[in-house]
Amino acid sequence: MVIRTKIPSVLLLFCLVLLCGTIVLGTRDPELKRCKYQCRHQGQHGSRQMHECEAKCEKYQKEKERTEGGGGQGNLVLNAQDPKEKLQQCERRCSEQHQQEEEQSQCRQQCQEEFQREQEGKQGGEGTGDTKDPYDKKRAEESEEEEEKRQQGEGKRGEGSEEEEEEEEEKEGRGRGRGQEGSEEEEEEESKKGRGRGRKEESEEEEEEEEEEEESEKGRGSKRHEESEEEEEEEEEESEGRRRRKNPYVFEDEHFTTTFETKHGQVKTIETFTDRDSAGLLQVLEKFSLSILSADPLTFMSPAYFDAELTLFVARGRGAISLVHQDKRESFNLRFGDVLVIPAGTTIYSINPDKNKKFVVIKLLKAVSSPRVETFFGAGGENPETFLNVFSPELVEASLGVKRDKFQGVLKQTKGPIMKISQEQSRSMSHHEEGGRWPFGAESKGPCNLFDERPTYANQYGQLYQVEPSECRDLQQLNLAVGLVNVTRGSQTVIEMDSMATKILIGLKGEGGFQMACPHLSSSSRSRKTGPKFQKVSATLRRGVVVVVPAGHPAITFASRKKSLQVLCFEVNAQNNRRIAFSGRRNVFKQLEKQAMQLGFGAPAREVSEVFSSQDEEGFVPSRLQQGSGGRAFA
Numbered sequence: 186m187v188i189r190t191k192i193p194s195v196l197l198l199f200c201l202v203l204l205c206g207t208i209v210l211g212t213r214d215p216e217l218k219r220c221k222y223q224c225r226h227q228g229q230h231g232s233r234q235m236h237e238c239e240a241k242c243e244k245y246q247k248e249k250e251r252t253e254g255g256g257g258q259g260n261l262v263l264n265a266q267d268p269k270e271k272l273q274q275c276e277r278r279c280s281e282q283h284q285q286e287e288e289q290s291q292c293r294q295q296c297q298e299e300f301q302r303e304q305e306g307k308q309g310g311e312g313t314g315d316t317k318d319p320y321d322k323k324r325a326e327e328s329e330e331e332e333e334k335r336q337q338g339e340g341k342r343g344e345g346s347e348e349e350e351e352e353e354e355e356k357e358g359r360g361r362g363r364g365q366e367g368s369e370e371e372e373e374e375e376s377k378k379g380r381g382r383g384r385k386e387e388s389e390e391e392e393e394e395e396e397e398e399e400e401s402e403k404g405r406g407s408k409r410h411e412e413s414e415e416e417e418e419e420e421e422e423e424s425e426g427r428r429r430r431k432n433p434y435v436f437e438d439e440h441f442t443t444t445f446e447t448k449h450g451q452v453k454t455i456e457t458f459t460d461r462d463s464a465g466l467l468q469v470l471e472k473f474s475l476s477i478l479s480a481d482p483l484t485f486m487s488p489a490y491f492d493a494e495l496t497l498f499v500a501r502g503r504g505a506i507s508l509v510h511q512d513k514r515e516s517f518n519l520r521f522g523d524v525l526v527i528p529a530g531t532t533i534y535s536i537n538p539d540k541n542k543k544f545v546v547i548k549l550l551k552a553v554s555s556p557r558v559e560t561f562f563g564a565g566g567e568n569p570e571t572f573l574n575v576f577s578p579e580l581v582e583a584s585l586g587v588k589r590d591k592f593q594g595v596l597k598q599t600k601g602p603i604m605k606i607s608q609e610q611s612r613s614m615s616h617h618e619e620g621g622r623w624p625f626g627a628e629s630k631g632p633c634n635l636f637d638e639r640p641t642y643a644n645q646y647g648q649l650y651q652v653e654p655s656e657c658r659d660l661q662q663l664n665l666a667v668g669l670v671n672v673t674r675g676s677q678t679v680i681e682m683d684s685m686a687t688k689i690l691i692g693l694k695g696e697g698g699f700q701m702a703c704p705h706l707s708s709s710s711r712s713r714k715t716g717p718k719f720q721k722v723s724a725t726l727r728r729g730v731v732v733v734v735p736a737g738h739p740a741i742t743f744a745s746r747k748k749s750l751q752v753l754c755f756e757v758n759a760q761n762n763r764r765i766a767f768s769g770r771r772n773v774f775k776q777l778e779k780q781a782m783q784l785g786f787g788a789p790a791r792e793v794s795e796v797f798s799s800q801d802e803e804g805f806v807p808s809r810l811q812q813g814s815g816g817r818a819f820a
Contacts, residue, residue, distance in 0.1 A: 220246075224282065241282050272300045433461035434701070435724045436731040441477075444560070445569075447601035450480035456557060458689075458733060464705040466735040469687050469758050474558050475731065476548040480504075480537045480603055483611055484544070487569055487602040488534040493550040493558040495527040496665060497632075498753055500693050501545035505615045506535040517631045518615065519546075524652060524667050525632040526659035529553045532563065538611040547691060549755045551663060566598035633657065635669050642804030646676035647744075649804060654760050666759035670742065672697060672750040677743035677808040679769035679800075686756040688734040690742070692726045697750035698810075699724045699732050701740040726750060739767060743808050770803040 224238035279292030441453040454477075458470040474493075477500075480486060488509070497506075499519045506525070507516040509532040517525070519535075527533060537544035550558045565571035573581060573596065578589045585592050635650040642649040651668035654661040666686065672678065674695075690699070704717035724732050726742070734740050736758070744750035756762065766772045774782075774797040779790035786793045800806060 220278070220282070238282050245278060245281060268300055268303050271303070272296055275299065432706075432722060433463070433467065434703075434722055434733045434735075436733075438729065440731075444476065445602050447603045449484045449601075449605050450478070450486075450603035452479075452602075453477050455731060466705060467687065467733060469736075470689075470733070472552045472556055473689075473757065474550045474552070475689065475691070476550060477729070478544075478546040478548065480535075480544045481605075482537055482539050482541055482543065483606055483608065484537045485604050485606045485610070486535045487562060487598070487604075488532050488564045489560050489562045489569075489602070490530050490532045491550060491558055491560055492529060492554055493552045494529045494663060496549045496551075496660070496663065496667065496755070497523075497525045497527065498547045498549075498667060499523040499545075499632075500547050500753065502537065502539055502542040504535050504537050504539075504544040504546070506533060507614070508533055515631070516614075519632060520634070522634045522636045522650075522669070523632040524635065526657070526663065536606065536611055536614050538615045540608070547753060549665070549689070562602065564598070565602075566596040568599050569602045571596055571598075635667070641668075644802055644805055645673065646802065646807055647672045647678065647805030651754075661760070664758055664760050666756040666762070668754040668756065669693075670750075670752045670754060672742060672744040672752070672805065674744045674749045675746050675808055676805055677810070678741055678805055679772070679803070680739050680741055680767040682739045682765055682767075683734070683736055683756065683762050684765060685736055685762040686759045687736050689755040689757065690726070690732040690734065691753040691755075692728050692730045693751040693753055694728055695744060695748040695750040697726045697742065697744040697748075699726050699740065699742050701734060701738050703738060726752065736762075743810055766803075768797070769800050769806060772797060772800075 220242035221239050224235050224242065275296035276293050279289050279296065282292070436455055436458075440455055442456055444452040444454045446452070455475045458473060458475075459467050462468070478486070499521050501521060503521070504519045505516065506519055507514055508527060519525070535544075535546075552558050562569040562571050563573065573592075576584075578593070581592060582589050633652060635652060638650075640648040640650045648671045649668060651666060652660060653666050654664060660666065670678070672695075699722075701722040702719045703722050704719050706720045706722070724730065726732065742750070742752060767774065774793070777785065777793075779794070782788075782790040782793040
């Protein structure tokens with residue numbers, strides 16, 4: 186009877202334990218499902234890694250329950266009272282369950298989203314005690330279905346693992362339900378260990394967060410430093426751009442306009458020199474413009490005329506040009522250094538007969554009517570457009586004495602003003618007279634060459650070749666001189682100025698620089714007590730860069746340490762011009778009286794004389810300028 190009485194009691198006790206375990210499992214089950222769901226869906230876990238992740242879910246669940254003393258708060262998300270504490274617990278779980286930074290970041294993002302949803306729920310009055318489950322019923326059902334599929338696919342290994350998990354859960358449930366049989370000491374020890382591990386993990390997490398913040402701060406600092414450097418560079422470029430735009434004396438690529446261009450060549454033009462001349466120093470150049478023709482090997486330039494007088498200089502290669510007059514045609518072969526003056530309204534055409542080299546011609550144009558020079562194509566069609574197309578067909582018929590369809594049938598050109606030709610076509614237009622030196626004071630006949638006579642100045646540091654107006658009637662009529670300056674690398678010109686002429690310098694080859702003293706650029710350029718304030722104008726000289734030097738402005742041209750410099754020079758208003766040197770063997774300061782030296786410089790005359798008498802070279806001298814000292818366009 187005693188045994189029969191005990192059996193119902195034991196069964197009753199077992200049922201109570203089972204019920205408690207079921208309640209606990211029911212409380213824990215959503216949390217474990219969420220944890221396992223994350224193990225399966227975050228990152229690219231393999232089967233082994235997924236099992237390890239799920240085991241960590243169980244381990245963390247057990248430690249959490251021991252830490253909280255079995256008070257029914259085993260759910261990691263749903264039953265925590267403080268939302269911030271929930272967020273911290275969720276983020277710690279992400280650090281434990283995931284090894285890769287990307288996976289941890291995704292997990293923490295979900296924790297943050299849940300925290301935001303809980304806050305919004307509280308603000309909207311959705312409940313006062315429980316927090317809405319972040320995983321809805323649909324996701325839970327999907328998780329259960331995927332769990333069943335995974336268990337069926339994994340076979341016995343999966344079943345065994347699931348059974349072990351259930352046994353552990355039942356054991357924990359029985360231990361908490363009974364609360365007997367001397368387990369309190371073990372639980373307390375485990376709880377202490379769990380708290381110790383928790384504190385250690387929190388400490389490690391804090392250290393990791395601090396390191397991440399430091400790295401992030403370093404990254405932000407580095408990024409700010411880079412942005413600061415970029416801003417400084419942009420400011421310098423903008424400042425340099427403003428200086429170039431303000432400087433009326435230097436013309437670079439952006440100041441050229443492409444007048445004509447085909448795939449075989451182009452013409453670029455500085456249409457005016459006076460746009461940026463607020464001081465009015467360049468009014469002498471008001472009617473002048475500058476063009477650079479560059480033609481590929483074996484090309485033809487279409488017949489055209491200009492409403493301007495042309496002075497041509499052959500800067501590279503060789504070519505042939507024909508000048509068509511009312512009753513005759515003149516044709517000449519051209520080579521490097523040739524200068525040719527062409528009257529306004531003369532129709533010209535030219536070729537580049539060379540099979541390998543480009544033909545480059547620099548043209549200084551002086552307008553005879555409008556300040557803007559135009560090109561007029563008679564021969565042509567659609568491209569270049571012929572001016573014959575604009576007249577009424579009846580007038581053109583009468584003027585030519587042919588029917589409309591006949592004259593319109595020859596206006597077919599569409600290849601542009603610069604086109605490719607054959608070697609045979611080139612040979613048929615190349616047998617002409619060679620250019621030569623004009624006799625002093627004689628009327629010009631064809632081109633002359635700058636290198637046919639001795640240079641004006643020459644030493645080991647440089648040479649100046651020049652044609653004066655007095656040597657050519659055509660140049661005399663235009664009041665022009667043409668010169669070419671060669672500066673040996675590491676050398677420079679002396680300090681000098683032109684009394685009457687405004688010079689246009691064009692870089693041909695090599696590299697170097699230019700400096701000039703100007704009293705007109707500063708807003709406070711004149712003081713009643715001390716006189717004008719001079720400002721330095723600087724430019725980097727290379728191929729295609731143009732610099733204008735007004736009359737009376739002292740200047741120096743120099744070559745770099747690595748390369749020599751070659752510069753073409755047109756001198757406008759050149760008649761009666763005098764070139765005056767302030768340094769070198771023949772300079773004006775050497776001619777001062779001793780008393781004038783002393784009074785003018787405020788130093789003993791002997792010392793002044795030593796300074797201005799030390800240089801024995803004339804025209805060109807060795808430079809002492811350090812590399813890169815004259816590179817900016819305006820300073």
